[in-house]
Amino acid sequence: MDARADLLPQHFSAWFASRGWSARPHQLALLEEARAGRSTLLVAPTGAGKTLAGFLPSLVELAESDGRYDGLHTLYISPLKALAVDIARNLETPIREMALPVSVETRTGDTSAAKRTRQIARPPDILLTTPEQLALLVSHRDAKPFFANLKRVVLDELHALVTSKRGDLLSLDLARLRALAPKLSAVGLSATVREPADLQRFLGGSATPAGLVTVKGGASAEIGILHTASRIPLAGHTTGHAVRDVYKAILDHRLTLVFVNTRMQAEFMFQALWHINDDNLPIALHHGSLDAQQRRKVEAAMAAGKLKAVVCTSTLDLGIDWGDVDLVVNIGAPKGASRLMQRIGRSNHRMDEPSQALLVPSNRFELLECRAALDAVTEAAQDTPEPRIGALDVLAQHVLGVACSDGFAPDALYEEVLTASPYSDLTRADFDATVNFVATGGYALRSYERFAKLRQGKDGLFRASNPRVIQQYRMNVGTIVESTMLKVRLGRLRAGRPGQPGMLSRGGRVLGEIEEYFAETMTTGDTFVFAGEVLRLEGIVENEVVCSRTTTGTDPKVPSYAGGKFPLSTFLAARVRAMLASPKEWDKLPDEVSAWLHAQRLKSRLPKPGELLIESFPRGGRFYLVAYPFEGRLAHQTLGMLLTRRLERARMRPLGFVCNDYGIAVWSLGDMSAAIARGALSLDELFAQDMLGDDLEEWLAESALMKRTFRACAVIGGLIEKRFPGQEKNGRQVTMSTDLVYDVLRRHEPDHVLLRAARADAATGLLDIGRLAQMLTRIGGHIVHQPLDHVSPLSVAVMLEIGREAVHGEAADEILAEAEALMLEEAMA
Amino acid sequence: MNSAANALPAAAEAFMLGRLAIMPDLSGALVLPEERTLIVADLHLEKGSAYAARGVFLPPYDSTATLAALAAAILRHDPARVIALGDSFHDRGAEERISADNLASLRLLQKGRDWLWVTGNHDPQISRAMGGDSAAMLSLAGVALRHEPDPDEPDYEIAGHLHPAAKVRMRGRALRRRCFALSERRCIMPAMGAYAGGLNLRDAAFRPLFRHGVTAHMLGDGRLFRIDRRLLLAD
Structure with missing residues (x-):
């Protein structure tokens, strides 16, 4: 028996015993740290009883004060409003069963004004809220008296909170709380991370890092890559080839979460599953663009055990237990080992049963990435991002x-x-x-x-x-700051006079919201998949996208943008590069994938670790340059913008470029191979770091x-x-x-x-310039050029992106000239 | 990748409004070569400081930027007369808030040429301190010049007020720019103010003004582009 068990009052031990439990060592460790007034980071896998560990010291102290604690005792912060509400519900059980004199309330955007006012005047013992609400509380004119007696702050899912500007704001509010509440200690709850020291500093303060309690293991996860009889495509993100196998996996399990990386993939997978749903399985859809009510319905049905599978995006990544999930399917590449672990943790929320997960790569590069992620998870290697520099x-x-x-x-x-x-x-x-x-x-x-x-x-x-x-x-x-969202409303646009906008017919239902930039890529008459239906765009009126339902069997026009939302993590990228460079590891890969790599080695070459391979070849009257930096789509996109500028200056007459997470292809009218051969074009200069100087500045001036x-x-x-x-x-x-x-x-x-x-x-966001800079440093002097007569096996996987999302630079006059010429042509005809 | 766009010279094209020759200029000004006159619209000077008074601290350089654009247009065309077609000042307090430097620049621009402030809804009165003369409207060679376009104008008209902007989409990218809205009878000028937003030419407000068609002359980076209305998109 743990010597610290004495820290637990008798009626608490009795309650644990009544449930057939005993307090776990980390729960007692947190109790001990709290008694000493020390801040602590608890790093534990899902299912380890983290939440109870975080609240136990507060419950014990509040029980001892016998309902007479003066003011707010414990503040709990979660990244999600729904999680705060969920935790409040979970706390009810021990409080009720032990008859503790403890009041628990939530404070979110939905809390009524009257209740907010009352909460300031007469706070509960424990208040559960979000970082934004904390900021409002801290800036309240009564912040000082309100927080004066605060003993503890519990930060849930801390690893997820610290990676964004929300984390910056939270860190500042924590600093404020430390000043306002002299007796404060902080508890952070986190999934496994690579550098707990970063979180310890975040939690305790930069000069006074919090202590660390780590819970090892839990039952290990059983993760596999889906075996499918169909060939894995060279490119694409729909994962259409694997739908039948995914369906079969759903059939074989109680409740499956099918995670995808983008809303578009979610819509596609949902449609595809229903298309073959001969057993009429209850399969639902959940993503951030759907109407909130619709999402609540799905969540409730999950909790009630009425669903067989839910196709979802990262909206379901974080800690809420919606139901008895026994399989997690990850469609596409996970993009990061930590995200994969987080998602896998959604299944079997119990320490003693291994989580079950299936990875389903959409294309061959993604298969390499899945393999790398799997190896990383097996080694428990993590790719937690670098700590942020406060914005x-x-x-x-x-x-x-x-x-x-x-x-x-x-x-x-x-x-x-x-x-x-x-x-x-x-x-x-x-x-x-x-x-x-x-x-x-x-x-x-x-x-x-x-x-x-x-x-x-x-x-x-x-x-x-x-x-x-x-x-x-x-x-x-x-x-x-949300990107501007447009409501998607059912309706028809009554035709106006030619050239004039029509009128929106009345009474359509709102299905959800889409990003404005997505709406802008479509024109009237385009069909797309949303909320599980194929819709026809009728027009955009003010801030609404008006759509009509299509007849069954209409094919959606596949949206131009279908890539992953999250770029490939640096950590996984390095592993994929290493895998390419060592043919003996290819045995682990499916036959067609290792054959693909062998063919690449024969017909072109594979880069050694540390090298950047650049191929050049002619095709259909154009000249192509394909590079494989593996730095993620965002960094490649920035690279492409800058490369085309430089190629323009080198008189290569570039026409456009495409990229994915792994590589980039630029094409031009000028023969780049020939220019390189006669020394007129230097790849070292083309990829030199000085592209981040004037070229970048010029581009930033106009970059949307x-x-x-x-x-x-x-x-x-x-x-x-x-x-x-x-x-x-x-x-x-x-x-x-x-x-x-x-x-x-x-x-x-x-x-x-x-x-x-x-x-x-x-540097870190949409343009990922920081990562581009690292790449340019890394490859300086390590560029290998392979001139070819035709497309290489590896380059096909990048080239297939052409037509999906070609980027032609952002020169405004180009676009206007084309619009003008269009009418001229018509006039001359 | 500007080759195609730059292939054509930036020379302005002239159009006729009745008897009056007009040349839309890349600066957003309208040149009347035969009248040696330059027209500008909706300068909205001191819009930044008007927002600042309400606690929105937009960079206080908009008047400087607008006057610099105006100065460049004047330098290039050296007109004998400048007509500012209303909403030259963002609000009544603008005359007090404008910096001494910017006021001096303005007065310098006025030297040696006629200067007419046409009044607008934002600046119904303009004090003598701003130099020049002011009028509610005027007529030139049978063309009415006023701030707010009048749909019942029986003849020809040049106006501002609406800040026309046009949007086109090519190669999957949408582009929205200020523009001149031009028909055989009417020219609505783009706003020249650095902080003046634009109203989409497809907006209902333009409908009564262009019943028989309109062409957008969009302000590009290197020249103007003439875009047929059929290509114009709503926002």
């Missing part, structure tokens, strides 16, 4: 929040911010620039002083200058992705509101206006704090 736009939001509560002295706030681990290296100059940005916009031209949002009081503290500023802050809190990144920073940093004044009606005009702001600011103050924040985002 300045998030800091700006936090500074305003603190000004909205009690006000701040810059020196003290700076010291406090340094304790938040993402900000531990923040310079005083950047902090001051951020404060100036909040106060007056932070422009070199100091013309907005009289409108300042922050004013220094007689006591030296900076506070919000007027109630409207506080209101603005509260309306815009949070770091999640960069403008989108800037807009997000402007909203988070509070420069503009989520709802820009005067344009409430239509979110899409905001995009336009922030583009104008971006242009003006870039030209007049290129070093402005907000542009720096946007550039920092571009």
Whole structure:
């Protein structure tokens, strides 16, 4: 018996015994750490009783205080509102069965105003909430008394929280809590991570890292790659070849979660499964674009055991137990070993039974990736991303929040911010620039002083200058800036006069939402799959996509964008490259895949570790250059934009490029092989690091992705509101206006704090410039060029992306000239 | 990849509104060569500071940027007369908020040429301190020049107010740019203000003005592009 068992009061032990349990060592360890007032990170696999471990010390202490604890005792933060609600439900059982005098409440966006007010005046013992709600609480004018007696904060799914700007904001609010609540200790609950030390610093503070309790193992997962009789395609993401085998796996299990990487894949897989669903199995669909009510229905049906399978995206990645899942199927490549583990953890939420999982690669490159991920999981290797460098736009939001509560002295706030681990290296100059940005916009031209949002009081503290500023802050809190979404509504567009928009017919049902940029790739009459149906686009009216149902049997026009949402992780990429370089490992692969690699070795070559292979060949009157950096789609896309610029300058007349997670193909009218042979084109120069200088700057000036990144920073940093004044009606005009702001600011103050924040985002976000830079360093002097007479086996898998999503650069005049010429042709005919 | 676009010279094309020759310029200004006149619309000077007063600290460089664009157009065409077609100032307070430097630049531009402020809904009155003369509308060679277009105008008209923008899609990419909206009887000018947003030419507001067709002359990077209405997309 564990000596620490004494820490557990008798009625707790009795309760454990009544359920046939005894307290586990890590649960007792957390109790001991809490008694000593120390912060602790608990790293444990799914099913280890993490949540109970996190709350046990609070329940024990509250039981001892006998219902007379003064104020809020424990704050629980989860990344998902639904998870907070779920945990509240789970806590009810021990509290009821032990008759503990403990009150538990949730506080989310759905909590009524009256209840919120009451919660501030008379807080429960335990409050369960989200990072955004925490930010609002911390900026409340009564934050000081409200948090004065807070003993513990429990952060759930910490590994998932820290990887984004939400994590930055949370780290700042934690720093604030440490200042407001002197008795506070923090508990972090996390899945297995590579570098727990990063999380320990996040949790305890950069200079005072939390302790660590690790739970090993659990029953190991049984993961396999789906064996299918059909050939694995060279390219594509639909995984159509494996649908029958997936269906069979569903048939053989109780409840299967079929994870996919994108909404499009979800729609396709759902359709394909129903197409062959001769047994009429209850198979449902769950993704973030579906109407919320629809999602709730699916979740309830899962919990009630009424479903056989759910096709879902990452919306179901995180910790909620919706039902008795006994198989997880991952369609496509997992893109990261940690994401794979997280998903697999959805099955058999019990320590003693191994999780069952099946990987279903969509194409041959993905098969290599699945193999690499499988090996990684077997070795328990993780690919947790690098710790974040705190974003300045998030800091700006936090500074305003603190000004909205009690006000701040810059020196003290700076010291406090340094304790938040993402900000531990923040310079005083950047902090001051951020404060100036909040106060007056932070422009070199100091013309907005009289409108300042922050004013220094007689006591030296900076506070919000007027109630409207506080209101603005509260309306815009949070770091999640949705890409503009358009509602998908059933209906018909009544024809208007030629050339004029028609009228939307009344009464269509809203099916969900899609991203504006997806809607923009379609034209009227296009058919696409949404919410499990094939819809015909009738038109876009204001912020709604009007669609009609198609007759059964209509083929959807496969959407142009079908790639993965998450880029291949650096860690898996390295493993895939290693696998390519060692033919003896190919035995593990299906025959057609190893034959494919052998053919590549014969007809072209395979890169050694550390090398970048570039092939060039002619085809159909064009000249192709194909490279295999394995750095993920986003980095490749940026690379493609820059390469075409450089090839243009080298007079190669590039026409376009395509890429996937593994490689990139550029084609041109000029003969690149010949130019390389006669020394007119140097691959070393073409792939030289200086492409991240002027070429990048020029491209960023016009890049739509960069403008989108800037807009997000402007909203988070509070420069503009989520709802820009005067344009409430239509979110899409905001995009336009922030583009104008971006242009003006870039030209007049290129070093402005907000542009720096946007550039920092571009390094890791949609443009993945950081990863591109690493790649260029890695391959410097290690480029091997293979001129060929025709397409190589490896390049086919990249070339097949052509027609799916070719990118032709972003030169505006090109596009306009083409539109103009189109009409000229018609006029001349 | 700008070869195709740059192949054509940037020379402006002239169109006739009745007896009046007009040349849409890449700057967003309209040149009347025979009148030695340059027309600009919707400068919205001090829009940035108007937002700042409401707590939205847009970069305070919009007036500077707008005046620089205006100066470049004036330098290039050296007109004897400049007509600002209304909403030159974003609000009534703009005249007080405009910086001394920007006001000086404006006054310098006015030197040696006639300057007419046509009033708009944002700037119904313009003080003498801003230089030039002001009028609610005027007529040139049988063409009415006013801020807000009048659908009942029986003859010819040049107006601003609506900030026309056009959207086209080619090769899967949508592009939205400011444009001149042109028909045989009417020209609606694009806004020149750095922070002036655009209204899609497919919007209902344009319908009564262009019952018999319209062409969008979109402002590209290197030149103007003439786009048929059938290619124009709604937002």
